[in-house]
Amino acid sequence: MPPRAKTSIPWERAEPAPLVLVAGPEDLLGERAIARVTRLAQQADPDTDVTNLNAAAPNGLALAEAASGDLFTTHTVVVVRGVERITDEFLAEALDYAQQPNPDAVVIFRHSGGNRGKKLLDTLRANGAVDVTVPVLKWDSDKDQFVTAEFRSHERLIDQDAVRALVEAIGGDLAELAAACNQLAADTQGRISRAMVDRYYGGKIETTAFKVAEAAVVGDVARALTLARHVLGSGLDPVPLVAALGSTLRTMARVGGAKAAKKNPAQDFGIQQWQEDKAWKQLRGWDGPRLGRAILAVERADAEVKGLGGAGTKTARAYAVERAIVAVASAARG
Numbered sequence: 001m002p003p004r005a006k007t008s009i010p011w012e013r014a015e016p017a018p019l020v021l022v023a024g025p026e027d028l029l030g031e032r033a034i035a036r037v038t039r040l041a042q043q044a045d046p047d048t049d050v051t052n053l054n055a056a057a058p059n060g061l062a063l064a065e066a067a068s069g070d071l072f073t074t075h076t077v078v079v080v081r082g083v084e085r086i087t088d089e090f091l092a093e094a095l096d097y098a099q100q101p102n103p104d105a106v107v108i109f110r111h112s113g114g115n116r117g118k119k120l121l122d123t124l125r126a127n128g129a130v131d132v133t134v135p136v137l138k139w140d141s142d143k144d145q146f147v148t149a150e151f152r153s154h155e156r157l158i159d160q161d162a163v164r165a166l167v168e169a170i171g172g173d174l175a176e177l178a179a180a181c182n183q184l185a186a187d188t189q190g191r192i193s194r195a196m197v198d199r200y201y202g203g204k205i206e207t208t209a210f211k212v213a214e215a216a217v218v219g220d221v222a223r224a225l226t227l228a229r230h231v232l233g234s235g236l237d238p239v240p241l242v243a244a245l246g247s248t249l250r251t252m253a254r255v256g257g258a259k260a261a262k263k264n265p266a267q268d269f270g271i272q273q274w275q276e277d278k279a280w281k282q283l284r285g286w287d288g289p290r291l292g293r294a295i296l297a298v299e300r301a302d303a304e305v306k307g308l309g310g311a312g313t314k315t316a317r318a319y320a321v322e323r324a325i326v327a328v329a330s331a332a333r334g
Contacts, residue, residue: 024134209244
């Protein structure tokens with residue numbers, strides 16, 4: 001029986017091995033996992049060579065040949081990207097290699113999602129590959145933890161309200177969040193405060209998509225529409241606006257439903273205490289049917305701003321956003 005793969009581990013614990021699988025859609029964390037494994041391998045042997053291969057394109061160098069190194073190199077790292085688009089030829093070669101990998105080589109396979117290449121993933125796991133998972137950070141609490149960890153890596157501390165302000169200002173793109181953290185860490189000193197975040201990203205915070213959502217769910221349609229028009233006028237794509245509306249309403253629904261089901265929102269949905277408290281305030285005056293109608297209106301707008309239902313022009317997509325805002329605010333007012 002071949003060795004079974006270990007339980008999947010987060011990217012921060014990725015380690016060199018003859019077979020390493022980095023699977024999941026989050027590109028930033030995937031590249032960090034690859035960089036960590038490569039760095040650890042080169043720390044163990046500074047002469048370690050690194051070769052990059054693309055599984056989705058013809059390669060002049062075969063996988064087995066790349067993993068064998070050369071006469072002057074004892075150890076080698078081979079990074080195979082694009083496994084989610086792997087060619088049939090490369091798949092057959094990779095399946096053979098996974099059965100009998102070179103123990104002196106580290107071969108990292110990067111798969112960002114989808115069914116293509118699944119057979120190779122199963123084979124790698126069955127043959128003891130280090131299984132590194134890099135999922136998209138869906139929960140706000142996960143993004144907050146990411147920001148906190150970024151500053152910790154710079155040996156800096158950040159206030160919790162500053163964390164939330166930064167996430168709301170930048171959004172959920174981890175690459176942009178990481179870049180913002182790097183900028184703040186480089187340009188400031190001491191503990192990161194909300195005032196520091198406001199100084200660098202205050203313009204974004206005042207017109208963030210979540211500010212639009214916050215105004216809409218309390219029934220302030222005039223403020224919500226004014227902010228939305230300002231955001232759209234500055235060139236922001238309407239998709240994040242609708243996503244913020246949906247995220248806010250879903251959090252309200254989860255918190256409200258958790259009480260009825262006697263569940264803990266933090267444990268069951270990854271919601272932090274401040275998010276729960278905020279959702280309770282936003283839920284005042286709402287009931288289940290109106291919340292459901294608001295969510296359906298936002299789902300319709302989400303389809304329209306993504307090009308479904310005929311809302312393909314810039315004007316039509318903006319109108320879809322405004323219609324959703326009015327629907328949510330109207331539901332909030334009952």
